[in-house]
Amino acid sequence: xxxxxxxxxxxxxxxxxxxxxxxxxxxxxxxxxxxxxxxxxxxxxxxxxxxxxxxxxxxxxxxxxxxxxxxxxxxxxxxxxxxxxxxxxxxxxxxxxxxxxxxxxxxxxxxxxxxxxxxxxxxxxxxxxxxxxxxxxxxxxxxxxxxxxxxxxxxxxxxxxxxxxxxxxxxxxxxxxxxxxxxxxxxxxxxxxxxxxxxxxxxxxxxxxxxxxxxxxxxxxxxxxxxxxxxxxxxxxxxxxxxxxxxxxxxxxxxxxxxxxxxxxxxxxxxxxxxxxxxxxx
Amino acid sequence: xxxxxxxxxxxxxxxxxxxxxxxxxxxxxxxxxxxxxxxxxxxxxxxxxxxxxxxxxxxxxxxxxxxxxxxxxxxxxxxxxxxxxxxxxxxxxxxxxxxxxxxxxxxxxxxxxxxxxxxxxxxxxxxxxxxxxxxxxxxxxxxxxxxxxxxxxxxxxxxxxxxxxxxxxxxxxxxxxxxxxxxxxxxxxxxxxxxxxxxxxxxxxxxxxxxxxxxxxxxxxxxxxxxxxxxxxxxxxxxxxxxxxxxxxxxxxxxxxxxxxxxxxxxxxxxxxxxxxxxxxx
Numbered sequence: 313x314x315x316x317x318x319x320x321x322x323x324x325x326x327x328x329x330x331x332x333x334x335x336x337x338x339x340x341x342x343x344x345x346x347x348x349x350x351x352x353x354x355x356x357x358x359x360x361x362x363x364x365x366x367x368x369x370x371x372x373x374x375x376x377x378x379x380x381x382x383x384x385x386x387x388x389x390x391x392x393x394x395x396x397x398x399x400x401x402x403x404x405x406x407x408x409x410x411x412x413x414x415x416x417x418x419x420x421x422x423x424x425x426x427x428x429x430x431x432x433x434x435x436x437x438x439x440x441x442x443x444x445x446x447x448x449x450x451x452x453x454x455x456x457x458x459x460x461x462x463x464x465x466x467x468x469x470x471x472x473x474x475x476x477x478x479x480x481x482x483x484x485x486x487x488x489x490x491x492x493x494x495x496x497x498x499x500x501x502x503x504x505x506x507x508x509x510x511x512x513x514x515x516x517x518x519x520x521x522x523x524x525x526x527x528x529x530x531x532x533x534x535x536x537x538x539x540x541x542x543x544x545x546x547x548x549x550x551x552x553x554x555x556x557x558x559x560x561x562x563x564x565x566x567x568x569x570x571x572x573x574x575x576x577x578x579x580x581x582x583x584x585x586x587x588x589x590x591x592x593x594x
Numbered sequence: 595x596x597x598x599x600x601x602x603x604x605x606x607x608x609x610x611x612x613x614x615x616x617x618x619x620x621x622x623x624x625x626x627x628x629x630x631x632x633x634x635x636x637x638x639x640x641x642x643x644x645x646x647x648x649x650x651x652x653x654x655x656x657x658x659x660x661x662x663x664x665x666x667x668x669x670x671x672x673x674x675x676x677x678x679x680x681x682x683x684x685x686x687x688x689x690x691x692x693x694x695x696x697x698x699x700x701x702x703x704x705x706x707x708x709x710x711x712x713x714x715x716x717x718x719x720x721x722x723x724x725x726x727x728x729x730x731x732x733x734x735x736x737x738x739x740x741x742x743x744x745x746x747x748x749x750x751x752x753x754x755x756x757x758x759x760x761x762x763x764x765x766x767x768x769x770x771x772x773x774x775x776x777x778x779x780x781x782x783x784x785x786x787x788x789x790x791x792x793x794x795x796x797x798x799x800x801x802x803x804x805x806x807x808x809x810x811x812x813x814x815x816x817x818x819x820x821x822x823x824x825x826x827x828x829x830x831x832x833x834x835x836x837x838x839x840x841x842x843x844x845x846x847x848x849x850x851x852x853x854x855x856x857x858x859x860x861x862x863x864x865x866x867x868x869x870x871x872x873x874x875x876x
Contacts, residue, residue: 446800481797485798489786492785495842496778497778498864500778504871511763512766517870519708519757519771523771525871526808526811527779530805550846556782557839557842559785560778560781561839562784564835570828582814585786586783589783589810
């Protein structure tokens with residue numbers, strides 16, 4: 313089929329590579345002419361343009377712009393769409409997006425491919441980015457069934473593991489396992505930087521190894537993305553942050569009271585529970 | 595030289611492999627006869643025994659028992675030592691160990707090799723475990739200079755990066771980059787387990803990917819080790835935990851007040867600061 317991709321970054325570019333290799337015709341639009349050139353050179357798209365008009369041939373369009381730009385982008389896109397064109401997005405929050413886009417375009421299937429790399433941009437686009445990773449669709453009661461079926465089939469063809477739930481359920485779950493870890497991890501780095509003794513801080517940077525590297529990784533990630541998680545998933549992120557602070561306070565209280573056995577029991581629970589969150593063993 | 599290793603787990607076993615390959619004669623003692631057999635089969639030691647008397651031939655002994663057993667182990671070892679035998683340890687806290695061991699044996703050089711794997715025990719012992727990793731020595735004003743020189747030379751021969759500081763400075767720095775991350779990470783897992791809605795928790799476990807895996811890794815580690823960090827480094831760990839809670843509260847307050855630009859600035863700072871803590875780029 314003819315598939316449009318609006319926004320040719322890591323996710324849009326990687327979608328293009330896989331969809332073309334599956335035999336679809338991929339039409340890509342970026343605001344940057346240079347990105348269009350790279351996309352064509354790398355074989356990410358069949359045709360690329362900075363003009364939204366290119367997408368009026370598309371039967372289905374992945375909107376892959378940053379969350380903050382999504383509603384205005386779709387607004388500009390509307391004049392070029394056939395009534396039966398299906399829109400889907402790739403944003404990492406869903407309720408705010410559904411509330412913004414569904415009134416503009418009923419044939420919209422909200423989506424969230426949970427795949428990524430440390431890199432961004434068209435240069436980072438890669439084949440098989442989605443294979444084996446979760447891809448969540450969050451249709452509402454009013455989302456047309458044929459549109460859901462169409463996007464579902466495409467997601468499965470990418471080799472992704474499909475999940476379907478409400479936008480609210482999605483946002484609550486990803487607050488726990490994606491957005492909360494960013495804030496927990498950023499707080500770790502921020503706290504270290506508050507160390508008043510510069511010699512201690514210097515020694516800490518010298519001695520830091522894999523434990524610190526892993527625990528601080530997502531807190532040292534893209535600041536704009538971290539901000540978007542908080543801005544567009546504020547209620548759920550706050551909910552998980554406040555529960556997190558309770559758990560932290562419990563551990564602090566145990567250490568203050570020297571309740572070592574109780575602390576060890578808690579650490580046994582976390583050790584036992586963690587594998588449930590890991591789809592593949594380390 | 596003749597080197598003793600008391601405690602044949604991951605660290606003791608890995609020391610044996612490297613020290614033998616450097617031409618030293620390695621004498622190993624374990625409480626378990628089976629561990630002694632494995633150590634000999636794997637070439638970790640030249641001779642192994644469950645009898646401490648084996649170590650009376652050693653010129654230098656690495657005491658590699660868990661922190662909780664260290665003082666009593668050294669107490670049992672004393673009758674077998676020559677007056678000029680050098681003792682060194684591998685414990686991950688230093689002040690409590692120095693206060694316990696230095697009065698028993700003046701010729702003691704406190705040490706902390708900052709290397710490890712997810713595995714434990716003699717089976718996990720590997721060559722070159724220490725190469726390129728920090729190895730901290732924390733002698734005091736009364737530690738004999740020849741003993742420091744001897745241990746320093748051995749540590750360098752392992753390819754480790756040597757650091758020397760006071761026990762207090764060590765404990766304060768590792769609280770930041772090793773012990774605090776364990777509690778931060780364990781709190782993340784513990785908080786998720788507090789989610790009252792089982793459907794949300796199930797979806798969260800299904801959607802969790804690399805971000806959650808990395809941030810939760812050290813919090814899902816050895817509970818006994820986590821307890822030891824807290825028990826033997828309580829003041830410094832509490833100091834860093836309370837500063838961490840301040841940083842967390844700052845982020846929570848920014849999200850509550852919808853101060854998105856301020857939050858993004860903070861995330862820019864953590865993104866910029868993190869590479870200072872990483873000796874090798876990811």
